[in-house]
Amino acid sequence: MKGYLTTAALVAVVAGLLVAGSVIALAQIARNLPKVKEFRIERAMPxxxxxxxxxxxxxxxxxxxxxxxxxxxxxxxxxxxxxxxxxxxxxxxxxxxxxxxxxxxxxxxxxxxxxxxxVVTPKDCSRCHPDEAKQYARSKHANTQQIIWQLDPWLKLGMNSDFERASGCYHCHGTVLKKMKDGKLDPETWPNVGVGRVNLDGSKGSCTSCHTRHRFSVMEARKPEACGQCHLGPDHPQIEIYMESKHGDIYTAHGDEYDWNTAPGTWTAGVDFRGPTCAGCHMSGAGTVLTSHDVTERLAWESQAPLTIRPEDFKPFPAKVNHEVEREKMKEVCKQCHGKTWVDDHFVKYDKVINEYNEVYFKPAKKMLDDLYAKGLLDKTKFFDEELEWEFYELWHHEGRRARMGAAMMAPDYSWWHGFYECKKRYNSFMEAARDLIKHKKKAYKYPDFPNATGNTTRPAEVFRKGK
Ligand code: HEC
Ligand code: HEC
Ligand code: HEC
Ligand code: HEC
Ligand code: HEC
Ligand code: HEC
Ligand code: HEC
Ligand code: HEC
Known part of the structure; x- marks a missing residue:
């Protein structure tokens, strides 16, 4: 009966619209109607x-x-x-x-x-999980091969060996899967579950980065350790930052009481957990903000970059977002457990940290580096073969990131002692050595026997097809 009435109402609406000749409006209405789901579990199997x-x-x-x-x-x-x-x-x-x-x-x-x-790829999973696969495909996780080959001096200038890359970089970022002549997978590229693995079917990523096979559990992915395998160490210590924050303390104290296993999309801040995890802030749904497999959502800055910029201005892979909208999404997450003032004021401080890092530390150091290249005192053909290049790199890539990310995720020790404190020290020694070269018009010492600068410098054709 109910179904009959709904259908009748629908026919009336549709007819009315057709009379009005508004085909576009019709399409919109059709889109807003709930999808008719085909859903039955067949116990039998072939x-x-x-x-x-x-x-x-x-x-x-x-x-x-x-x-x-x-x-x-x-x-x-x-x-x-x-x-x-x-x-x-x-x-x-x-x-x-x-x-x-x-x-x-x-x-x-x-x-x-x-x-x-x-190999089971995101394309295979997308047969039943189209939304997660679609969101994942537009994330920086999935597209990291494209990003790193445009940016990274280790790769672009061949400053490390292919093996160092396979055991390090590609373990986290993902390999470009290759087959050998006999049809078997090339062991230099497999096994691998890096976030941006380029698969033989053309899809990108590996859903097992966070949901290990064959449990494929949401519980595992909701825990911070699922992210910590890659998000750690001197240059992106998010797991250390998290464990130091109050949210991490609360996880340590009460995590075993959290309900980790609630149905997908229903994990509720304040109900199932009292302190957020990485997933809680970056991925899981909260309030009006929906669960997303695109970790670039909810970010208002690119705080891993040398000069902090907006995600939409990130040249190698501009995000199709508006940072103000994304900031509001992140705040909506916080507001499940905090008042507006608490949240707004946190972000006022964070934005000031970004500005201070950019203006006080990064820009003057970058200007000095450019000066040294222009004067011919540093050689631009390679990177890392002169002391000051390392110093500059660690200023933004290690200490500068720690200062910014420590502030973003409430870890004072990272923001100050591992962050700005180290930035100051590095900045001073960098500037002193640079001024010394300029004063004496002295070319920097070059490491003549730089080890293992043997890596392939050709961008992977699978990622950079013609026209890209
Ligand atoms: C939900 C999809 C899914 C199901 C169901 C599934 N697998 Fe897998 N399987 C995967 C993924 C993903 C991998 C990891 C490979 C990758 O990253 O591409 C994998 C890997 C494997 C591997 C190689 C891993 C190794 O350690 O050697 C074997 C063998 C395997 N699966 C067998 C099975 C068997 C047997 C079953 C049923 C009992 C099964 N799979 C069910 C998705 C699945
Ligand atoms: C009669 C036994 C048998 C049957 C039936 C069988 N497998 Fe296997 N399979 C194996 C063994 C044994 C291996 C491991 C081979 C090795 O270690 O070299 C294997 C390996 C695999 C691998 C890893 C292959 C690779 O190249 O890495 C996958 C995936 C897999 N099986 C999935 C399946 C699926 C899916 C089915 C059903 C359609 C299936 N197997 C049926 C015995 C079987
Ligand atoms: C043939 C359809 C099918 C395929 C293929 C498939 N899944 Fe699923 N998946 C399901 C169904 C059905 C459920 C149960 C409903 C739910 O929890 O969303 C599920 C649930 C899940 C969950 C939630 C588990 C939990 O603990 O609640 C994850 C994560 C998941 N799948 C990941 C994957 C990944 C990754 C792949 C590819 C390697 C994959 N699935 C392939 C049908 C599929
Ligand atoms: C332990 C895992 C791991 C290893 C090993 C690793 N990375 Fe990363 N890399 C990451 C993570 C996680 C990020 C994200 C940092 C962030 O956003 O704070 C990242 C970020 C980057 C970025 C910045 C991307 C951007 O969007 O600006 C580049 C470039 C990069 N890595 C290149 C490399 C190269 C080249 C190597 C090897 C020489 C390497 N990485 C080794 C995990 C790793
Ligand atoms: C960066 C880590 C990460 C990767 C990689 C990842 N997932 Fe997830 N996934 C999560 C988290 C965290 C959740 C739990 C969200 C929540 O709290 O409901 C989740 C939940 C899910 C669910 C449950 C439904 C939902 O949306 O909450 C499915 C299905 C799923 N993932 C499939 C996939 C597939 C398919 C891929 C590969 C395309 C994938 N995941 C890759 C972290 C990841
Ligand atoms: C297998 C390694 C790996 C795992 C596991 C992993 N990540 Fe990442 N993540 C990366 C790499 C590599 C990057 C850098 C990608 C780039 O910018 O090129 C990254 C980048 C990010 C970014 C920055 C995105 C942006 O747009 O700047 C966020 C946020 C993030 N990851 C969150 C998570 C969360 C949350 C989890 C766990 C649920 C997780 N990651 C699990 C490797 C990983
Ligand atoms: C309390 C919420 C919260 C928790 C918990 C949290 N983050 Fe964050 N994260 C943030 C905020 C806020 C930012 C800064 C967003 C911005 O720049 O606008 C951020 C920034 C990041 C970035 C830098 C992204 C970029 O490109 O600038 C990465 C990577 C990241 N988080 C990963 C993680 C990982 C991994 C964990 C767990 C170990 C984690 N986060 C835990 C809120 C959180
Ligand atoms: C699931 C609930 C929950 C979510 C979501 C959450 N927090 Fe918290 N947060 C807490 C609790 C509980 C405390 C501990 C308060 C106390 O000190 O008594 C806390 C503490 C804090 C603190 C104080 C840290 C300190 O060391 O004094 C800050 C700042 C903070 N949160 C900011 C945020 C921001 C910003 C977000 C969103 C990006 C966020 N929180 C998301 C529950 C949450």
């Missing part, structure tokens, strides 16, 4: 999918056990639903066909044979 589970249960109890405890298993999402491939897919595992020639094993026969891929 025999090929039974084979995966049964054989792998014996072969890899670790994989089976994780999957069996996941929400995927509850919803009857099987191994085959994620690892299914077409025989012509670039990432199909040719090796795996051999598993169907094992008469010694139940299910090890031809009748269960299907193509399988070892």
């Amino acid at each position: 025999k090929e999918a039974v084979a995966c589970i049964e054989c792998h249960k014996r072969e890899h109890p670790g994989i089976f056990g994780d999957w069996a405890r996941s929400r995927h298993a509850s919803a009857n999402v099987t191994c085959y639903d994620c690892h299914k491939a077409e025989s012509f897919d670039p990432d199909v595992s040719k090796e795996h066909y051999k598993q169907y020639e094992r008469r010694d094993r139940p299910y090890g026969t031809k009748e269960y044979r299907v193509p399988v891929a070892g």
Whole structure:
């Protein structure tokens, strides 16, 4: 009955609109109507999918056990639903066909044979999670290969070796996956679950960066440790900053009472947790702000950059946002637990820190560096092969970031002792050495045996296709 009335009302509205000739308005109304969801859980599964589970249960109890405890298993999402491939897919595992020639094993026969891929990409997940995949695809996480190859002197000038990159940079940022002649994945690029992994199907990223397989749990991703594997250390110590903040203290004291496992999108500040985690501020929904897999949302500054700028002005990958809107979103998160004055005043202080770093430390140091290059006292062809280049780098890349991020995320020790205090020291020694070169018209000492400056300097073609 209810359905009948709704349909009748709809027909009336539609007819009315058509009479009015407003096709655009019609489209808008249609978009605002709830989607008709097709949703049913079928317990049955094809025999090929039974084979995966049964054989792998014996072969890899670790994989089976994780999957069996996941929400995927509850919803009857099987191994085959994620690892299914077409025989012509670039990432199909040719090796795996051999598993169907094992008469010694139940299910090890031809009748269960299907193509399988070892790599499961955001594109594969997007079949069932289109929104998360779409948001992720526009984030700096997904696009980090494009960003780092435009910016980074280690890569652009080949100042470290390919192996140093594989064991360091690409572990966090992601590899460009490659296949070898025999069809197997190139071990220099695999395994890898970096945030910006470039997959063979052209998609970017790896959802396992935060949701490790095969639990794929929201609980894990909501905890700060999920981010801390990459967000740590001297140049981006977010996990240390967090653990030092009051919010981190509260997590340490009360985290085991938080309800980490509430349904996606329902994790509620003040109800399920009393102090936010990284995800709580940067990703999870709060008030009118929706959950997002684009971590660039809610940011009003690029505080990792040498000169702090707005996200929309970040040249290598300009964010399609308005920083004022994003700032309001972040404030909305805070306001789940704090009053307006508390929140506004926090950001007044943070914005002043940004301004002070930019004007007092970065700009004069940068001007001095440019002067030295112009006068020929420093050599621009390479970076890091002269002492003052390291000093300048650490001023913005290490200490300057710590000062800014410590202030953003309420960690006074990072903002001052690891931050501005170190900036002052570095600034003074940098300026002193620079003035000395200028005074004596002396060229800087160059390290003649700079180790391992052997890395490939060609931008990956998979990322920088023609016209980009
Ligand atoms: C008869 C046993 C058997 C069956 C059936 C089977 N597998 Fe496997 N599979 C294995 C074994 C054993 C390995 C590990 C091979 C190795 O370690 O070299 C493996 C490896 C894999 C890998 C890793 C491949 C790679 O290239 O990294 C994936 C993914 C996988 N299986 C998924 C599946 C899926 C999905 C199914 C069902 C469509 C399935 N398997 C069916 C035994 C089986
Ligand atoms: C929700 C999707 C999903 C489901 C369901 C799933 N997998 Fe996976 N599997 C992945 C992802 C993602 C990876 C990690 C590879 C990557 O990062 O691309 C992976 C990796 C693997 C690997 C290689 C990892 C290793 O450590 O060697 C094997 C083997 C595998 N899966 C088997 C299975 C089996 C067996 C099942 C069912 C019991 C299963 N998978 C269910 C997504 C899935
Ligand atoms: C065949 C459809 C399907 C595919 C493919 C699929 N999922 Fe899911 N996923 C589901 C369903 C159904 C649920 C349960 C409903 C929910 O919690 O959102 C779910 C839940 C989840 C959750 C929430 C788990 C929790 O603890 O609440 C995460 C995270 C997730 N999936 C990640 C992934 C990732 C990453 C991939 C790709 C590697 C993937 N899914 C592939 C259907 C799928
Ligand atoms: C431990 C993980 C990790 C390693 C190793 C690592 N990075 Fe990063 N990198 C990060 C994180 C996290 C950020 C984000 C910093 C921020 O926003 O505060 C980042 C930021 C960057 C940026 C700035 C991007 C921007 O948007 O401005 C560049 C460039 C970069 N890394 C290049 C590299 C290179 C090149 C290497 C190796 C020589 C490397 N990274 C090693 C995790 C890592
Ligand atoms: C940077 C870490 C991170 C990465 C990478 C990531 N997720 Fe998530 N994901 C989260 C967090 C945090 C949540 C929990 C949000 C909340 O509190 O509800 C989540 C929640 C989810 C959920 C539950 C529904 C929802 O939106 O809350 C799904 C489904 C999901 N992720 C799928 C994916 C897929 C698919 C990918 C790859 C395209 C992916 N995730 C990559 C951190 C991540
Ligand atoms: C596997 C490594 C890895 C993990 C895990 C990871 N990140 Fe990142 N994150 C990065 C890298 C690398 C960058 C820098 C990307 C760039 O700018 O090129 C980054 C950048 C960011 C940024 C800055 C975005 C911007 O627009 O400047 C935020 C915010 C962020 N991550 C939050 C998170 C949160 C929250 C989590 C956990 C839920 C998380 N990350 C997990 C590697 C990681
Ligand atoms: C109380 C909320 C809160 C928590 C908790 C939090 N952050 Fe932040 N984060 C912020 C704010 C606010 C900023 C500055 C936003 C701006 O620049 O407008 C920020 C900035 C960042 C940036 C710098 C982004 C850029 O490009 O300038 C990264 C990266 C980041 N956070 C990652 C993390 C990680 C990882 C964790 C957990 C270890 C975490 N955050 C915990 C609120 C939080
Ligand atoms: C889930 C609730 C929650 C959220 C969300 C939250 N906070 Fe807090 N915050 C707290 C609690 C609880 C305290 C401890 C207050 C006290 O000292 O008694 C706190 C403390 C603080 C402090 C005091 C730090 C100190 O060391 O004195 C500041 C500043 C702060 N929060 C700012 C923010 C900002 C800015 C945001 C948003 C980016 C935010 N908070 C988001 C719960 C929250």
